[in-house]
């Protein structure tokens with residue numbers, strides 16, 4: 001099964017800056033995504049993206065929402081349409097005239113899978129948070145204390161254990177951190193306290 005998108009231009013430049021409202025994005029999220037674990041993952045990545053946009057990029061509310069929205073919807077089609085993962089959500093956002101910046105970030109969140117290179121800082125951070133966020137969460141689930149007291153070195157240890165959360169691609173994690181120009185340690189240290197605040201919906 002190939003998920004290659006075979007294209008490199010996303011959205012319409014005339015729609016630059018367009019976003020869905022939070023309500024519209026959440027409606028799409030809830031109508032497309034059924035799996036509770038996947039929903040939590042997407043909300044975790046959305047929050048990390050928003051925090052990074054605010055804290056590291058100094059973006060205003062509109063900018064923070066663009067980053068958050070990319071995170072919130074990046075896997076929206078994975079649950080019900082895995083064979084057209086990424087293509088389907090991209091087409092939906094294009095149909096809704098969302099700005100190219102957001103669509104491109106979603107299209108490049110797995111270059112090995114979709115064949116699209118992350119270019120902007122937003123692209124790179126979505127790619128960098130995606131798999132590593134999943135590994136940190138898997139680690140929280142095996143700790144009786146959850147996120148409390150979690151340390152970077154504990155996450156690093158799990159990262160080296162190939163059998164732990166074996167579906168999390170170590171290759172993607174290393175590649176993404178290198179492309180973002182941020183150490184894995186710094187990424188993990190950013191993720192832990194922020195992701196700890198994202199609670200399951202039910």
Ligand SMILES: [Fe+2]
Nearest residue numbers: 041074075130
């Ligand atoms: Fe993801």
